[in-house]
Amino acid sequence: MVLMGSRCLSAFCQRVSKMYQASLVLPEGSKVADIKCKSHRLMLDAGLIRQASPGTFHLLPLTLRALEKLIKVIDTEMRKVGGQKIAMPGMTPSSLWKTSGRYSEYGPELLTLRDRHDVEYCLGPTHEEAVTDIIAGEKMLSHRQLPIKLYQITNKFRDEMRPRYGLLRGREFLMKDLYTFDCSMEKAEETYRSVCEAYKEIFSILNLPIVQAVGATGAIGGSSSHEFHLLSDIGEDQVYHCSRCGYAVNQETVEGVPSCPDHLSQPECPMGLRQGIEVGHAFLLGTKYSKTFKADFFDEECKSRLAEMGCYGLGVTRILAAAIEVLSSDKEIRWPRLLAPYQVCIISPKEGGKESSAIHLAEWLYQDVCLHAPHLASDMLLDDRGHMTIGRRVKDASQIGYPLIVVVGKRALEADPKFEVINTATGSTEYLSKVELLQQMESIAVL
Numbered sequence: 001m002v003l004m005g006s007r008c009l010s011a012f013c014q015r016v017s018k019m020y021q022a023s024l025v026l027p028e029g030s031k032v033a034d035i036k037c038k039s040h041r042l043m044l045d046a047g048l049i050r051q052a053s054p055g056t057f058h059l060l061p062l063t064l065r066a067l068e069k070l071i072k073v074i075d076t077e078m079r080k081v082g083g084q085k086i087a088m089p090g091m092t093p094s095s096l097w098k099t100s101g102r103y104s105e106y107g108p109e110l111l112t113l114r115d116r117h118d119v120e121y122c123l124g125p126t127h128e129e130a131v132t133d134i135i136a137g138e139k140m141l142s143h144r145q146l147p148i149k150l151y152q153i154t155n156k157f158r159d160e161m162r163p164r165y166g167l168l169r170g171r172e173f174l175m176k177d178l179y180t181f182d183c184s185m186e187k188a189e190e191t192y193r194s195v196c197e198a199y200k201e202i203f204s205i206l207n208l209p210i211v212q213a214v215g216a217t218g219a220i221g222g223s224s225s226h227e228f229h230l231l232s233d234i235g236e237d238q239v240y241h242c243s244r245c246g247y248a249v250n251q252e253t254v255e256g257v258p259s260c261p262d263h264l265s266q267p268e269c270p271m272g273l274r275q276g277i278e279v280g281h282a283f284l285l286g287t288k289y290s291k292t293f294k295a296d297f298f299d300e301e302c303k304s305r306l307a308e309m310g311c312y313g314l315g316v317t318r319i320l321a322a323a324i325e326v327l328s329s330d331k332e333i334r335w336p337r338l339l340a341p342y343q344v345c346i347i348s349p350k351e352g353g354k355e356s357s358a359i360h361l362a363e364w365l366y367q368d369v370c371l372h373a374p375h376l377a378s379d380m381l382l383d384d385r386g387h388m389t390i391g392r393r394v395k396d397a398s399q400i401g402y403p404l405i406v407v408v409g410k411r412a413l414e415a416d417p418k419f420e421v422i423n424t425a426t427g428s429t430e431y432l433s434k435v436e437l438l439q440q441m442e443s444i445a446v447l
C-alpha cells in the first residue's frame with residue numbers, strides 16, 4: 001500500500017477504472033453516422049453525455065467537471081461587474097408572462113404545467129418577469145441602492161419543435177442570466193458596456209475566438225442588443241463578419257451587405273457571411289419590463305422613476321458544446337485548455353507485459369505530482385486499466401482530450417528513467433525525466 005503522509009493514495013487517487021462513462025447508447029433507430037453535428041457525436045461517442053429524451057441529456061462526470069470549471073470563470077467575471085448570484089424557481093406563474101405579453105409571443109415554445117390547484121406555470125426560458133417582480137416588490141427602493149445586478153445559473157426550458165445538435169439546441173439547458181437595474185439610461189449603458197467587456201474577457205480566458213455582432217432584439221424586446229457568436233458551419237445564425245476589423249452584424253438586422261463603421265479608413269474591409277453559434281447575448285431593455293411591473297425607485301428629489309434595465313444571457317451548456325464543435329477534430333475532443341475535465345492523465349503499464357514491473361512507478365509518479373504540484377492533485381487522473389494495452393488507453397485519453405497524457409512505459413524502467421509525455425493540444429510527444437516532468441506539471445495553470 002502506498003502512503004502519502006497518513007493518507008492512503010488509493011483513497012484520493014482518481015482512477016479511470018472507477019469512473020463512470022456511459023457506453024454509446026443511441027435512441028432506437030439512429031446511428032452514429034446519422035449525427036451530423038460533430039460535438040454531439042463526439043460527446044456521445046466518448047460517453048460524456050447520454051440522451052434522456054429528445055433534446056434533454058444526462059451530463060456525466062467528465063462533462064460536469066468541465067461545466068463546473070466554466071461556471072467558475074463566469075462567476076468570477078460576473079462578480080467583477082458587480083453581479084450578485086441568486087436562484088429563481090424554474091417555475092414562473094403564467095400570470096406574470098401574461099402581464100408582460102410574452103405568454104402569447106413565445107407560443108408553443110413555452111413549456112407550461114399545471115399544479116393541483118389548476119394554477120398554470122411556465123418553465124422559464126428566461127426570467128425577466130420573475131426578476132422584475134422581485135424588484136417591483138421593493139416599495140421604498142432608493143437611487144442609493146442602485147444599480148442592482150442579479151444573476152443566476154440555472155436550467156432553462158424551451159419546447160423546441162426540432163431539438164437537435166445535442167447540447168447546442170436542447171429543450172432543457174443551463175444558462176447564465178443577469179438582470180440589471182440602473183437609475184438612468186446613461187448608467188444602464190455603462191453597465192451594458194461593462195458586461196459586454198466581461199463577456200469578451202470570459203471568451204479570452206477560454207481562448208475562444210468570439211465574434212460580437214450587432215443583434216436583433218427579438219422576443220425579449222428592448223432598444224439595443226449584441227450577440228456573441230462562435231463561428232461554425234453548424235451555427236444557425238447568419239452573421240456578416242469582417243475578418244480584418246472584427247465588426248459583425250446579424251443578417252436579420254440589416255438589408256444588403258453592411259459596411260464596417262471604420263470602412264473609410266480601411267476601404268477594403270472584407271465582409272463575409274458566416275454561420276455562427278449564438279452563445280451569449282446582451283439586451284438594453286430600457287423600461288419595457290419595469291414599466292409593466294412598476295419596478296420604480298425614488299431619485300434624489302424623492303420622485304418616483306422607473307428602473308432602466310438590461311438583461312444578459314450566456315448559454316452555459318451551449319458554450320461547452322460550441323467550444324468542442326470549433327476546437328475538435330472529427331475523431332478527438334479538444335477543450336478550451338482550462339475547461340478540460342482533467343489536466344493530466346497518467347497511463348500505467350499493461351499488466352503481464354514486459355514493463356508490468358513499472359506499475360508501481362505510475363502510482364508513485366501520481367503521488368510525486370501531488371507533492372510537487374499540489375494544485376494538480378484534483379485535476380489528475382490515473383488510467384489504471386492494466387488489462388488494456390497502453391496504445392488503446394492513449395487513444396481513449398486522446399479522444400477525450402486531456403491536455404497532457406503521461407505514459408509510464410518500458411523506458412521508465414531504464415537506469416535513467418524517462419516518461420513519454422504527449423501534449424494533445426500541439427500533438428507533440430517528448431520523453432522527460434521525472435524532474436523535468438514535475439517542472440512542467442508545476443507550470444500547468446488550473447481553475
Ligand SMILES: [Zn+2]
Pocket residue numbers: 242243244245246247260266269270
Ligand atoms: Zn472591417
